[in-house]
Amino acid sequence: MADAPYNKAGRSNWAVNQDRLWDDLMALGAIIEPDKPYTRRSFSPMFLKGRDYLSRRFEEAGLAVSIDAGGNLIGRLEGTDPKAGTLMIGSHSDTVPGGGRFDGVAGVVAGLEVVRALKDAGIAPRHSIEVTDCLAEEMSEFGLSCVGSRAMTGSLEPAMLDYTGPAEESLRDAITRMGGRPEAIKAEARDDIKGYLELHIEQGRVLESEELDVGIVTTIVGITRIEITISGLPDHAGTTPMDLRKDALSGAIEVVGGIRDKARALAAAGEGYFVATTGEFYLEPNAANVVPGKVKLVIDTRAQTRELMEQFLAFAKAELPALAAGQGVEISELKILSDSLHTECDEGLGDLLLQASNELGLTSKKMTSGAGHDAVFFSRITPAAMVFVPCKGGRSHCPEEWSDPDQLAAGTALLFETLRKMDRR
Amino acid sequence: MADAPYNKAGRSNWAVNQDRLWDDLMALGAIIEPDKPYTRRSFSPMFLKGRDYLSRRFEEAGLAVSIDAGGNLIGRLEGTDPKAGTLMIGSHSDTVPGGGRFDGVAGVVAGLEVVRALKDAGIAPRHSIEVTDCLAEEMSEFGLSCVGSRAMTGSLEPAMLDYTGPAEESLRDAITRMGGRPEAIKAEARDDIKGYLELHIEQGRVLESEELDVGIVTTIVGITRIEITISGLPDHAGTTPMDLRKDALSGAIEVVGGIRDKARALAAAGEGYFVATTGEFYLEPNAANVVPGKVKLVIDTRAQTRELMEQFLAFAKAELPALAAGQGVEISELKILSDSLHTECDEGLGDLLLQASNELGLTSKKMTSGAGHDAVFFSRITPAAMVFVPCKGGRSHCPEEWSDPDQLAAGTALLFETLRKMDRR
Numbered sequence: 037m038a039d040a041p042y043n044k045a046g047r048s049n050w051a052v053n054q055d056r057l058w059d060d061l062m063a064l065g066a067i068i069e070p071d072k073p074y075t076r077r078s079f080s081p082m083f084l085k086g087r088d089y090l091s092r093r094f095e096e097a098g099l100a101v102s103i104d105a106g107g108n109l110i111g112r113l114e115g116t117d118p119k120a121g122t123l124m125i126g127s128h129s130d131t132v133p134g135g136g137r138f139d140g141v142a143g144v145v146a147g148l149e150v151v152r153a154l155k156d157a158g159i160a161p162r163h164s165i166e167v168t169d170c171l172a173e174e175m176s177e178f179g180l181s182c183v184g185s186r187a188m189t190g191s192l193e194p195a196m197l198d199y200t201g202p203a204e205e206s207l208r209d210a211i212t213r214m215g216g217r218p219e220a221i222k223a224e225a226r227d228d229i230k231g232y233l234e235l236h237i238e239q240g241r242v243l244e245s246e247e248l249d250v251g252i253v254t255t256i257v258g259i260t261r262i263e264i265t266i267s268g269l270p271d272h273a274g275t276t277p278m279d280l281r282k283d284a285l286s287g288a289i290e291v292v293g294g295i296r297d298k299a300r301a302l303a304a305a306g307e308g309y310f311v312a313t314t315g316e317f318y319l320e321p322n323a324a325n326v327v328p329g330k331v332k333l334v335i336d337t338r339a340q341t342r343e344l345m346e347q348f349l350a351f352a353k354a355e356l357p358a359l360a361a362g363q364g365v366e367i368s369e370l371k372i373l374s375d376s377l378h379t380e381c382d383e384g385l386g387d388l389l390l391q392a393s394n395e396l397g398l399t400s401k402k403m404t405s406g407a408g409h410d411a412v413f414f415s416r417i418t419p420a421a422m423v424f425v426p427c428k429g430g431r432s433h434c435p436e437e438w439s440d441p442d443q444l445a446a447g448t449a450l451l452f453e454t455l456r457k458m459d460r461r
Numbered sequence: 462m463a464d465a466p467y468n469k470a471g472r473s474n475w476a477v478n479q480d481r482l483w484d485d486l487m488a489l490g491a492i493i494e495p496d497k498p499y500t501r502r503s504f505s506p507m508f509l510k511g512r513d514y515l516s517r518r519f520e521e522a523g524l525a526v527s528i529d530a531g532g533n534l535i536g537r538l539e540g541t542d543p544k545a546g547t548l549m550i551g552s553h554s555d556t557v558p559g560g561g562r563f564d565g566v567a568g569v570v571a572g573l574e575v576v577r578a579l580k581d582a583g584i585a586p587r588h589s590i591e592v593t594d595c596l597a598e599e600m601s602e603f604g605l606s607c608v609g610s611r612a613m614t615g616s617l618e619p620a621m622l623d624y625t626g627p628a629e630e631s632l633r634d635a636i637t638r639m640g641g642r643p644e645a646i647k648a649e650a651r652d653d654i655k656g657y658l659e660l661h662i663e664q665g666r667v668l669e670s671e672e673l674d675v676g677i678v679t680t681i682v683g684i685t686r687i688e689i690t691i692s693g694l695p696d697h698a699g700t701t702p703m704d705l706r707k708d709a710l711s712g713a714i715e716v717v718g719g720i721r722d723k724a725r726a727l728a729a730a731g732e733g734y735f736v737a738t739t740g741e742f743y744l745e746p747n748a749a750n751v752v753p754g755k756v757k758l759v760i761d762t763r764a765q766t767r768e769l770m771e772q773f774l775a776f777a778k779a780e781l782p783a784l785a786a787g788q789g790v791e792i793s794e795l796k797i798l799s800d801s802l803h804t805e806c807d808e809g810l811g812d813l814l815l816q817a818s819n820e821l822g823l824t825s826k827k828m829t830s831g832a833g834h835d836a837v838f839f840s841r842i843t844p845a846a847m848v849f850v851p852c853k854g855g856r857s858h859c860p861e862e863w864s865d866p867d868q869l870a871a872g873t874a875l876l877f878e879t880l881r882k883m884d885r886r
Contacts, residue, residue, distance in 0.1 A: 240700030257699060261749060272857050273738035273761045274682060274831030275665030278721075278728040280855070285739055286721055289714035296703075296711055303703040313698035314710055315749045319742045324686060324759045326740050326858075334749045336698045406699030430705070432697050433751075 050396075051153040051452050054445035060093060060145045061444070064129065065137035073435045074137050078130035078172035078183070079201070079210045086129050090144065090169055097152045099167065105224040106187025107216030109169040113151055117162045121230040123458055124418075125150055125451060126168035126410060128184070132175075136437025138237045138427065138444075144169045146235040146448040153452050161459045163230060170410045171214060177201040178210065185410035187216075189417045190225035231385060231458050232414035235423045235447045237439050239407055241430030249398040249446045251424030252389045256405045256412050257309060257338035258345055258378035262352060266291060268365035270321055270329025281327050285319060287365035288331035292317075294359045295335055298351050308340035309404035312348060340378060340404045379412045382419030385458070389421055392453035398446055423447050423454075475821075476578040476877050479870035485518060485570045486869070489554065490562035498860045499562050503555035503597035503608070504626070504635045511554050515569065515594055522577045524592065530649040531612025532596040532641030538576055540589040546655040548586070548883055549843075550575055550876060551593035551835060553609070557600075561862025563662045563852065563869075569594045571660040571873040578877050586884045588655060595835045596639060602626040603635065610835035612641075614842045615650035622646075656810060656883050657839035660848045660872045662864050664832055666855030674823040674871045676849030677814045681830045681837050682734060682763035683770055683803035687777060691716060693790035695746055695754025706752050710744060712790035713756035717742075719784045720760055723776050733765035734829035737773060765803060765829045804837045807844030810883070814846055817878035823871055848872050848879075 067086045069075040076082050087109050094101045099111030109129075115122075127143025147167035154161060171184030178201040186192040197208040197218055208218045238244075243251050268284035292314045299312035316334035335352075339345040349372075357367045386402060393400040405422060414420040425447035428438040492511045494500040501507050512534050519526045524536030534554075540547075552568025572592035579586060596609030603626040611617040622633040622643055633643045663669075668676050693709035717739045724737035741759035760777075764770040774797075782792045811827060818825040830847060839845040850872035853863040 238700060239697045240702070241696075241705050242700075242702065245705065259699070269854075270859075271666075271855055272664045272832060273740055274684070274736065274763050274833075275663060275667075275857070276736070276831070276855060277665070277667065277734070278725045278736055280666050280670065283721075283738075285717060285742065289717050292710060292714050293718075296708075300703045309702070311699065311701070311703055313708075313749075313752055315698050315744075315751050315753060316747055317710065317742065317744045317753075318747075319740075322741055322743075324738075324740045324761045327738055328740060328742075336749045338699045406701070407697060408699075430696055430701060432700070434695075 050445060050449040051157055052149050052445055052448045053153065054441050056152065057145060057149045057445055057448055058441040060148065061137060061142060064089060064141050064145070072134060074131060074135055075133055076129065076131045077133065078174065078176050079214065083130055087169065090129060093148060094167065097148060098155060099151060103215035104188060105217045105220035106184050106192065107171040107211040107214035108184040108188055111148065111151070111167040113161070113165040115162050115164040116160050120163040121228045122166050123163045123455060124166045124168055124229050124232045124414070125234070125455065126170055126232065127234050127236060128170045128173035128410060130172055130174050132433045134435065135433050136435060138437050138439050139239065139432050140173060142237060142439065142444055143235040146444065146451055149448050150452045150455055163459050165455070171211070171216070173410050178207040180207065181408070182410055182413055183207070183211070185413040187221045188226050189413045191413050191416060192221060226417065229414070229418040232411060232418050232420040233423070233451055233454060234409060234411045235425065235451055236409060237427040237432060237437070238424040239427065239430065239432035242403060243424060243426035244428070244430065246401065247399070248401055248426070249443070250393055250400045250450055251403040252386055252393065252400055253405045253422035253424060254381050254386050254402045255340050256379040256381065256409060257340060258342065258376050259408065260337045260345055260349065260375045261373040262335045262337065263369070263371045263373050264291060264333050264335065264356070264367055265369040266331045266360050266365055267368040268329055269327065271327040273325045273327050276327055282364050283327050284331045284365050285328035287360035287363040288333065290359040290363055291356050291367070292333065294356055295352070298348065302344055302348060308344050309406065310339050310344045310348070311406060312337045334373070338406050342377065379415050381411070381415060381421045385419050385421035388457045389423065389450065389454050392457060393450055396449055396453060398450060423450055475870060475874040476582055477574050477870055477873045478578065479866050481577065482570055482574045482870060482873055483866040485573065486562060486567060489514060489566050489570070497559060499556060499560055500558055501554065501556045502558065503599065503601050504639065508555055512594065515554060518573060519592065522573060523580060524576060528640035529613065530642045530645040531609050531617065532636040532639035533609040533613055534594040536573065536576070536592040538586070538590040540587050541585050542587045545588040546653045547591050548588045548880060549591045549593055549654050549657045549839070550659070550880065551595055551657065552659050552661060553595045553598035553835060555597055555599050557858045559860065560858050561860060563862050563864050564664065564857050565598055567662060567864065567869055568660040571869065571876055574873050575877045575880055584881070588884050590880070596636070598835050603632045605632065606833070607835055607838055608632070608636070610838040612646045613651050614838040615647070616838050616841060617646055651842065654839070654843040657836060657843050657845040658848070658876055658879060659834060659836045660850065660876055661834060662852040662857060662862070663849040664852065664855065664857035667828060668849060668851035669853070669855065671826065672824070673826055673851070674868070675818055675825045675875055676828040677811055677818065677825055678830045678847035678849060679806050679811050679827045680734070680765050681804040681806065681834060682765060683767065683801055684833065685762045685770055685774065685800045686798040687760040687762065688794070688796045688798050689716060689758050689760065689781070689792055690794040691756045691785050691790055692793040693754055694752065696752040698750045698752050701752055707789050708752050709756045709790050710753035712785035712788040713758065715784040715788055716781050716792070717758065719781055720777070723773060727769055727773060733769050734831065735764050735769045735773070736831060737762045759798070763831050767802065804840050806836070806840060806846045810844050810846035813882045814848065814875065814879050817882060818875055821874055821878060823875060848875055
């Protein structure tokens with residue numbers, strides 16, 4: 037049954053149960069802060085209520101439920117071969133403030149559904165299977181994202197445990213409050229995981245615009261954030277003639293245009309995925325009757341390869357100052373706020389996913405993820421790969437976030453078939 | 462003595478006393494909110510302390526001191542001809558928050574010094590002379606500027622008295638608190654003023670850059686404020702390829718550039734003073750990892766003639782939408798927030814000022830004021846004109862605001878000589 041070809045007319049051929057998957061998602065979409073659709077922030081009481089629901093469903097599926105040292109919720113099915121190690125399917129159940137019902141939790145519920153489908157099919161896998169709800173994947177109030185996946189993979193620096201959040205609580209205490217044991221994080225870093233799969237909504241419009249069923253992620257972009265300050269003079273907007281101005285905004289628009297045009301050129305060059313966004317923009321003094329004296333902006337740059345990122349950084353340092361100078365103002369500061377390398381997903385797992393996708397009759401493409409995910413940290417210790425499912429209009433991190441039940445089921449079916457192939461390797 | 466030529470080597474030839482003028486200005490510059498240089502907001506207890514100082518100096522100069530119905534502080538010297546009417550020299554002693562020591566109060570102290578110089582010279586003018594500290598010229602906490610000059614000239618609409626400020630106080634009650642009688646404003650609107658002069662710092666760099674002693678204001682600009690909203694889609698900054706974006710900022714920078722380039726062209730055309738400033742700029746959601754979905758900006762436009770303003774408004778309505786559309790986004794709203802006509806100063810008074818300036822050996826130019834002043838309202842009821850003195854770097858509305866003592870004395874000497882000519886007409 038597991039290798040049965042996908043049939044558009046009869047998705048009853050799928051091992052996974054679309055309705056069961058959907059019902060769990062909608063149930064979790066109701067466990068949210070009142071009047072704040074759809075908010076279930078990490079470390080909040082509502083987050084723990086969501087986990088109560090997940091734990092109950094894990095147990096009903098025959099999984100042994102535990103919280104690990106880093107505060108991750110794990111449902112475990114023992115494999116028939118104690119020496120085979122663990123295959124993990126994970127993602128996260130926390131949301132951004134005012135987020136949606138799919139980003140994160142869809143991947144956890146998909147993992148749960150895969151295990152239920154194994155059970156339904158009477159399959160006893162050789163590897164142990166773990167379904168994991170990683171703690172705090174979204175940027176938390178402690179100034180850190182991917183808290184749980186960092187912890188599990190040995191990537192949580194001890195100093196991070198001292199980060200403080202609301203009411204001066206330390207991240208250490210917050211993990212304890214979630215049921216974790218911070219003091220044991222280092223000792224319990226995992227070395228038994230033989231592969232990691234994660235399903236996630238795409239959060240973009242590529243799959244939708246190309247009418248594809250799934251995306252197979254080969255690379256997760258590197259992200260570099262640059263802060264640029266453009267300085268002019270905050271003169272009176274009425275009494276300063278146009279030719280005597282040093283208008284920081286006038287320089288800033290040239291800088292923003294230069295960034296945009298360079299990003300478009302790099303993206304169109306065919307050397308890999310590249311985007312650059314000026315998403316934060318602050319004017320000083322931001323008063324109608326004062327010529328802007330200063331503009332501060334933050335550029336978020338994401339590249340599939342380091343070479344693309346280096347090309348952009350070289351451009352920014354070499355060319356942007358002249359664009360400001362052309363308007364009589366200057367770039368007074370250009371600061372790299374953060375700079376993370378891209379992550380290559382496991383090529384062998386990518387090939388397995390493509391093979392399974394073809395067997396299921398799904399349309400797919402190998403693609404780059406423009407967003408970070410827990411898979412970044414798992415890829416440091418085990419072959420890791422991701423499956424993207426389309427989402428409506430590419431909308432994400434907002435209440436309008438949406439994937440259709442059959443889109444989610446198709447991605448979950450792909451997880452199921454691929455896990456079976458991994459188990460047989 | 463009054464018509465003695467100006468002599469660079471011997472400014473003792475001036476009728477006005479530079480040190481006495483400067484000492485009063487510095488004394489008032491010390492009557493400010495603690496640790497907030499140089500703040501003396503209208504309607505505040507500190508503002509009343511400043512007026513206490515002014516009242517004392519008015520009395521010492523032999524002026525009869527009163528507060529009129531609109532809360533203006535007036536020092537009056539009776540003329541020898543009761544039928545001649547009144548010549549007024551005025552400005553304001555209130556400041557913006559974090560303002561300087563010259564904007565406003567320099568004009569009041571200059572008026573006081575002119576009267577003292579008349580007395581010193583033994584001159585008894587035919588007209589009565591009034592030195593006026595107009596109430597709340599700067600935008601007040603009641604959402605209104607030029608409160609006192611509006612009141613005195615019959616331009617304060619009755620409904621404005623109901624405007625509320627801090628602690629829900631009405632403007633009516635606030636004027637009463639300043640010693641005014643709001644109920645008498647309408648009845649006591651002035652019809653005896655035969656001319657109005659106002660000295661003010663330029664608040665720009667024109668005089669400084671052309672190394673001129675004084676500016677003779679012929680026109681005070683009309684001011685039109687326009688709010689433009691540019692709407693795109695707030696997509697994920699990582700997962701939305703460059704060619705699938707509807708980036709509101711990308712459209713906004715084209716709009717801002719179009720406004721700037723049009724303003725430069727109009728200013729350079731030689732048809733009159735024109736400036737346009739994009740001074741307020743708001744991005745939504747203004748987050749590094751989200752493509753800007755919306756930009757709201759406010760354009761402050763100032764023109765010497767209505768024709769120039771109409772040319773700009775026609776450009777904005779006709780051309781800006783295409784600049785946004787070229788980036789795949791739209792101008793979802795273009796709203797005129799306010800639209801005031803320019804004010805022509807009195808031509809005869811301007812000629813008198815130029816004549817006196819030449820006689821004093823001062824270098825001068827006729828110019829347009831890019832900022833609004835109390836003179837706007839006086840010009841509705843009487844011949845009014847303004848004298849600008851240079852200020853360092855054009856800085857104004859900030860603690861660095863500065864004019865040299867001899868620059869202020871030169872402008873005050875010009876007031877003195879011009880007032881004498883007016884008195885003889």
